[in-house]
Amino acid sequence: MTNRIDAFCQAGALTVGNRLLTPSMISTQANEYRNNSLTSGHRACRGCGEALAARWAIDTAMRAAGGQIVVANATGCLEVFSTPYPESAWRIPWIHSVFGNTPAVATGVAAAMKVKGKTGIRVIAQGGDGGTTDIGLGCLSGMFERNDDVLYICYDNEAYMNTGVQRSSATPPMARTATTPTLGSSRGSSPDIGKSVPLIAMAHQIPFVATASLAHLADLESKISRAVAIRGARYVHIHSPCPLGWGTESNQTILLARLAVQSGLFPLFEAKDGEVADRTTIGPRVPVEDYLKIQKRFRHLFRPQRNDEALAAYQAIADYNIRRFGL
Amino acid sequence: MRKPFATTLNPESSLTNHTGSWRAERPVYVHRLPLCNHSCAAGEDIQSWLYYAAMGNYREAWRVLVRDNPMPATMGRVCYHPCETACNRSSLDQSVNIHALERYVGDEAIRHGWTFDRPASESGKHVLVVGAGPAGLSAAYHLRRLGHSVTVYEAGPSAGGMMRFGIPQFRFPRHILDAEIARISALGVAFVLNTRVDDLAELMREGKFDAVFLGTGAQIAHRAYIPACDSAHILDALSVLRNTADDNPPQLGRRVVVYGGGNTAMDVARIARRLGAEEPLVVYRRTRERMPAHESELRDAVEEGIKVKWLSAIRRADEHSFTVEKMTLDQNGSPQPTGEFENIEADSLVLALGQDVDMSFMEGLKDLENENGLIRVNEHMMTPHTGVFAGGDMVSTQRTVTAAIGHGKKAARNIDAFLRGEEFVPAPKHGLATFEKLNPWYYSQVEESTQPVLEPVRRATTFDEVLGDLDETHALLESSRCLSCGNCFECDNCYGFCPDNAVAKTPGKGPVYEFKYDYCKGCGICAAECPSGAIQMVPEQLEFAHAGAAG
Numbered sequence: 042m043t044n045r046i047d048a049f050c051q052a053g054a055l056t057v058g059n060r061l062l063t064p065s066m067i068s069t070q071a072n073e074y075r076n077n078s079l080t081s082g083h084r085a086c087r088g089c090g091e092a093l094a095a096r097w098a099i100d101t102a103m104r105a106a107g108g109q110i111v112v113a114n115a116t117g118c119l120e121v122f123s124t125p126y127p128e129s130a131w132r133i134p135w136i137h138s139v140f141g142n143t144p145a146v147a148t149g150v151a152a153a154m155k156v157k158g159k160t161g162i163r164v165i166a167q168g169g170d171g172g173t174t175d176i177g178l179g180c181l182s183g184m185f186e187r188n189d190d191v192l193y194i195c196y197d198n199e200a201y202m203n204t205g206v207q208r209s210s211a212t213p214p215m216a217r218t219a220t221t222p223t224l225g226s227s228r229g230s231s232p233d234i235g236k237s238v239p240l241i242a243m244a245h246q247i248p249f250v251a252t253a254s255l256a257h258l259a260d261l262e263s264k265i266s267r268a269v270a271i272r273g274a275r276y277v278h279i280h281s282p283c284p285l286g287w288g289t290e291s292n293q294t295i296l297l298a299r300l301a302v303q304s305g306l307f308p309l310f311e312a313k314d315g316e317v318a319d320r321t322t323i324g325p326r327v328p329v330e331d332y333l334k335i336q337k338r339f340r341h342l343f344r345p346q347r348n349d350e351a352l353a354a355y356q357a358i359a360d361y362n363i364r365r366f367g368l
Numbered sequence: 369m370r371k372p373f374a375t376t377l378n379p380e381s382s383l384t385n386h387t388g389s390w391r392a393e394r395p396v397y398v399h400r401l402p403l404c405n406h407s408c409a410a411g412e413d414i415q416s417w418l419y420y421a422a423m424g425n426y427r428e429a430w431r432v433l434v435r436d437n438p439m440p441a442t443m444g445r446v447c448y449h450p451c452e453t454a455c456n457r458s459s460l461d462q463s464v465n466i467h468a469l470e471r472y473v474g475d476e477a478i479r480h481g482w483t484f485d486r487p488a489s490e491s492g493k494h495v496l497v498v499g500a501g502p503a504g505l506s507a508a509y510h511l512r513r514l515g516h517s518v519t520v521y522e523a524g525p526s527a528g529g530m531m532r533f534g535i536p537q538f539r540f541p542r543h544i545l546d547a548e549i550a551r552i553s554a555l556g557v558a559f560v561l562n563t564r565v566d567d568l569a570e571l572m573r574e575g576k577f578d579a580v581f582l583g584t585g586a587q588i589a590h591r592a593y594i595p596a597c598d599s600a601h602i603l604d605a606l607s608v609l610r611n612t613a614d615d616n617p618p619q620l621g622r623r624v625v626v627y628g629g630g631n632t633a634m635d636v637a638r639i640a641r642r643l644g645a646e647e648p649l650v651v652y653r654r655t656r657e658r659m660p661a662h663e664s665e666l667r668d669a670v671e672e673g674i675k676v677k678w679l680s681a682i683r684r685a686d687e688h689s690f691t692v693e694k695m696t697l698d699q700n701g702s703p704q705p706t707g708e709f710e711n712i713e714a715d716s717l718v719l720a721l722g723q724d725v726d727m728s729f730m731e732g733l734k735d736l737e738n739e740n741g742l743i744r745v746n747e748h749m750m751t752p753h754t755g756v757f758a759g760g761d762m763v764s765t766q767r768t769v770t771a772a773i774g775h776g777k778k779a780a781r782n783i784d785a786f787l788r789g790e791e792f793v794p795a796p797k798h799g800l801a802t803f804e805k806l807n808p809w810y811y812s813q814v815e816e817s818t819q820p821v822l823e824p825v826r827r828a829t830t831f832d833e834v835l836g837d838l839d840e841t842h843a844l845l846e847s848s849r850c851l852s853c854g855n856c857f858e859c860d861n862c863y864g865f866c867p868d869n870a871v872a873k874t875p876g877k878g879p880v881y882e883f884k885y886d887y888c889k890g891c892g893i894c895a896a897e898c899p900s901g902a903i904q905m906v907p908e909q910l911e912f913a914h915a916g917a918a919g
Binding site: 058060081123 | 377378379380381382383384385386387390422423809810811812814841844845848849850851852857858859860861863864865866867868869870873874875884886887889890891892893895896897899905
């Protein structure tokens, strides 16, 4: 079988694999010998976006680093569901850390590897949005500022899901969480745009910053592979839908990731040394409403009556992203 | 094992934790019936052979195709491809050009001389097939592959029936037909040509046949009463087609009128054009919407300069003039006379008003005829006479090569069961793979590849084939456009998108994917993200340890 451009006529370019391509051209996730770094039996909810994102990212890193990686994990959903004592779903060298110090732990591991002369071993730190954008931001900024040789991956499910869906600084505007209820005069989380850690990372002018989505596997694998190969501090932010916290059906996880990208709410881009270097254009645009209305955390925007003002403000955020990144 | 301080348990893998117990619904791989297959009168498994064609494996594509239809190069040219009308791809961009691909695969087989697999064993039974048209050839082929001896009796000098005499060369060159018939013959089907069967019962006794399939078609031209003067030049469409096919074309003159609105009328008008008629005129009693001719046939005819006079009936024929009455449609859609007449100047009139079944050979089997002038058959294609089966134009008003080939297959399966003393039970059909079952996000827009077409001006002077071949690049591209509706095409989405790593992928042996139900939590992402709708979520039969009403 030869490599053919028309191979994409059947499966398109967005499927995981493609029987018409040679094995070297297909994604890591399509490979029957993929590492399954986060394997079966973990206790994540049905349809967990974070579990999927973590397997994709770490499998890719394993392939890119030839199996030579060490991962430091922040407390959060990812740690709790993957590693309840004495079980672990990880099939990689993996080190526990507390909620806020993961970047520092990873920095230490990288320093140790350097001292021992094991420069081939790539160090990865990973955590959820709570551990990254709130609690661990100080340590993370330090890691960026020192340009430590660590790849930090944030799985952003937009709230503290593990402890019962409390708002984080990555929670999108107007979302209902346990701490931003829609009772009385309270209308969900703050209507402001909030905190973008990818942009904060860029402000440190580190070598590589990227965003990625579960709806764009090839793009995610490409970004992680290239990030693994670069020396210095790197940051990849993966949008990870959460059926429990967002109030969606467990089979909508990929659909949500897709709508977030296609609406412009979650721009896919990458930056080198602090400057945006590339972005994924979105083709036919989807109104933000299509994304919001299937999530219970935004139900108050539609019921008991439609909040046109709020929806227009939401659409403006997407429109701004589209203009800003040239999506 | 020596443990660190305050640690009492040995480390374990999460694999000991069987999360499959969480599941309320389980995903299962299913096959849904693609709309193309569903609409194919020959019962082809189009999606399956396109699967191999997309890999460039035309040999395997052909092998799968001829399980149902022994004559793909023929069918790819003459079929009106309802599969393409049904194709889900038309909701995305344009239908897959299935007929052009079938023709490509069929022509590849002829080019490379691929032959049919011989039957695994001989049954010792002998079946008589009467008529070597598409129904008879198809029945003979399928019976032979099932291990029966088959002898085909044909009244004409060569096999092919209406495919040889009823379809003009510019749609279907004869060397293609010859090649596909030769391949059936090479499988061990015996042909007795130039032999008309006059007494079927006698022949069955004499030849010790265990069963018979009748496929003699509908060959008598249907006539309409038109008062005519002696010198009026009136012909029937079948004789025009037949004589043209025999290289003995009739003299039609410069101005030709064709009466009728079916595909045969279009074919005859197009022949008349090639024989020198300047503007052949088709006269039809109803409207364009009610015309039985296929839209593409009308389009091709109009391109070649054929004119059509709708809502008109021919009332009288004189030497160089025909009287036409204007018609109107009543509320039932039947044409009714208006009393308005006009004259059309023309040299000849060709009647293309349909064909009737010739019952004359069936002495002693007269009771087979039903009220519509067709042969009566039951759902097993068997006539009221045990062991006598029939198909094709004799039993149906569909009157297409495709339907006839489908009848031949169906009859062969029933005859096979009959010969074993059984009754044929068709496999249950899968549910339809409608567009709503697909996830179109994964399919990108790709323009259809079409066949080259002979310039309309050149068509006036040549019987060369109007439609050309797809080249290999376009054949590959076009077969890859198949959406594989309702059937897995190995895109790896289920394998890659499962958050629980609960899909096993083992290429090469048996099914490529298998669900690991020990770990599958039943989230349904695999089913939602399957492009072709080949995964279905099925509710689990939940068993509760504590029986009794839970309030």
